[in-house]
Amino acid sequence: MSVPSSKKITLILGAELDKLVTLPWTWLTLMGTFILNLVLAAAFTSVGLQGEAGTQSVLDTGLASMGYLQAGFVILGILATCSEYAGGQIRTTLTTMPWRGYQLSIKHFALAAITIPAAFIIAASGVLYTFLRMRDTAVGFEIDTMIKALVGATGFLTFTALLSAAVGALIRRTTPALVVLLGYYYVVSPFSGDFLPAFKKYFPDTAGSYMYLRPSPNEINVLTPMQGAGILMLWTLIIITAAIVFYRKRDA
Template sequence: MTTVAPTRARGSEFTRSSRAEVLKLLSLPATLLTAAGSLLVSAVLAVAFATAGRQGSTGTASALDIGLAPIGYTQAGFIILGVLAATSEYTGGQVQTSLTVVPRRVLLHLSKVVALVLIAVPTALVVVLGGLVVADLVLGDAAVVPPFGDFAVGVGGAAAYLALTAVLSSSVATVIRRTIPAVAGLLVYYFIAGPLLRDRTAFAAYLPDTAGYGMWFHSGAGRFGSLSALVGTGFVVAWVVLAVAVAAVSFRARDA
């Protein structure tokens, strides 16, 4: 009797399934298109904000604030990225194959979160830096260059916010399972309901979009909600953990 040696046993089950999820995400044309679209929108808006900044209508000439201002809009790209990462499993029944290969549902779900983070963080860094470079070029001599420490915190905070938003969106989409309703709901929340509540209610400071404001818009930290950047980050992380947990439980309990 011969024993068959396992041929591809490198790494733990979790590492291998995470690696597979990264490959799956990268193979979706929508991932690349969304990333490219976000970068393009970020650059175009950076031109608009910097032009407005040159005319003095933004009230600040800080290249950092102006270069990060497009994040308010480019987060849409990361919302879509997160949603597509989750719902692509449900068009055409791919989820059945995925669960045949990785039957442990919570493990599969966490692998997906890891894969999304691994893709969203570099994408976010490119998008954030792209906006900053364009803003700096348009501002030219008028640019007030921030100290390196502020720059690093600004870029890091913005990229972290975008990646966390992608994970939150993918959790929501895991529960909803359909692309259009998930995208519609999240966009309406992030772009319409959220900003309107921000101006009108006190509890909005604890919601994931307003709490995250301080992570990327530093001069606005006091103006939008009462939380400091650090506490705000804590609230966003808490929302994301909660969302991932709810999505994992729902993914484990429901029929695929």
């Protein structure tokens, strides 16, 4: 019996949200990332306080931990798609929801629904902590600048989780997916500037960093936040599309 598309979307979205919120690793990962952010914010703030008063930026210091926080959202994205393969639950999922294209697409929407508020809270907590510690010594900032930076940071972490979920759907195994992505983010990408300096800014993590970072005055040919968001979004959509194509063709 055919099911209307709107009904399919509602059923799948409810099921995918339920799976994510009841997966213990979802909350353990987010809680661990939140604690890590506060620890790093405290460390970066302490270093900033030792500098010359009036030269530190609250936003730059509060968001300095983003390069480390992305690891938590990489793990979150991978677990969202790989966890069902570990115990064979994917067979039950595909039996009850045989619309593979809808199912994987909406899984990413469900992941975004959880990631967006979590990413905002985590990013904002670091900035808030830094502001409370450095408000008397740091350079001032405008509220709209802070909001733009936090929105950019939230978008960056959300796209990172979605891209990681798509890679997880392609690889289907947690450990290999973690090796591939963490190897890219912390080994390949940092050293790529020595070999591909002209193209590094178009890599997903580098382009995404322009969504929240203020470029150095000496940096040339920088991307705007919108350009960085567009490039990261394009990377994410391409990998999600590839994941959906392979997902529909492969056996569970």
